[in-house]
Amino acid sequence: MSMQREMAKDTVAVSVEGVELDIATMHRAGELAPIVFLHGFGSTKEDYADIVHYPAFAGHAVLAYDAPGCGATRCADLSAVSIPFLVATAKAVLDRFDIRQFHLVGHSMGGLTALMLAHAEPGRVLSFTDIEGNVAPEDCFLSRQVVDYPADTAEAFFEDFIERTWHSPFHSCSLYAASLKYKVRAEAVRGIFTSMVRLSDHGDLMTKFLSLPFPRMFMYGEQNASLSYLPHLREHGVQLAEISRCGHFPMYSNPVEMWERMGSFIVGV
Secondary structure, eight states, X not given: OOOOSOOEEEXXXXXXXXXXXXXEEEEEOXXXXXXXXXXXXXXXXXXXXXXXXXXXXXXXXXXEEOOTTBTTOEESOGGGOSHHHHHHHHHHHHHHTTOOSEEEEEETHHHHHHHHHHHHOGGGEEEEEEESOOOSGGGOTTTTHHHHSOOSSHHHHHHHHHHHHHTOSSTTHHHXXXXXXXXXXXXXXXXXXXXXXXXXXXXXXXXXXXXXXXXXXXXXXXXXXXXXXHHHHHHTTOXXXXXXXXXXXXXXXXXXXXXXXXXXXXXXX
């Protein structure tokens, strides 16, 4: 099977709230509306590199990048990183690439970032694929560990977090845990996790999600089919996509089904 137009990699310099960033990006041009990907905690832009192998996305421009504190992106002040900071970063990167309207995809931390971005600028978003992004307090099974397992240093917390995650019974957790120390700066973890917990508990995220005025899909792994709010999402017009043989990480456990469901959704918008 021939591949579509391949990705380019670049580093772009932006300043966000007085913090200098060198953002590691992955992108391609296209005649159709851009698809913008925001990765989850502990992941990188490469989660989405395989889009080039799926014909459903042919012709679409693509943009993904490593969030501050993650991957190959350089952040001059890791203590500044939080979900609001990641939203401001997303706006800066979109402006840098002159992207006005786009399909939005976010996983986990990136799903929450995407939700806050879409809520702030709904006129720019054509569709939103939310891959287990936070919409309720019960979604903080990773981030709430910053409260439940306090540690003396950022490094100690992160080491223990990696070990706990490695032993999780959910699909792909050991694979995910094995690369965490290479993909995330320990100093950025607390700011990310505390803001995720605060927004999930007090940010009225469900109301924000359900009020978005464009097509929305919520994707989740079959191991998380017990999420209490799934019927509520369906009743309010959100398309649900359960990915088989999968937990929180469809891009690792069952990427073929993930891409097929995502492609069908975006093409149908």
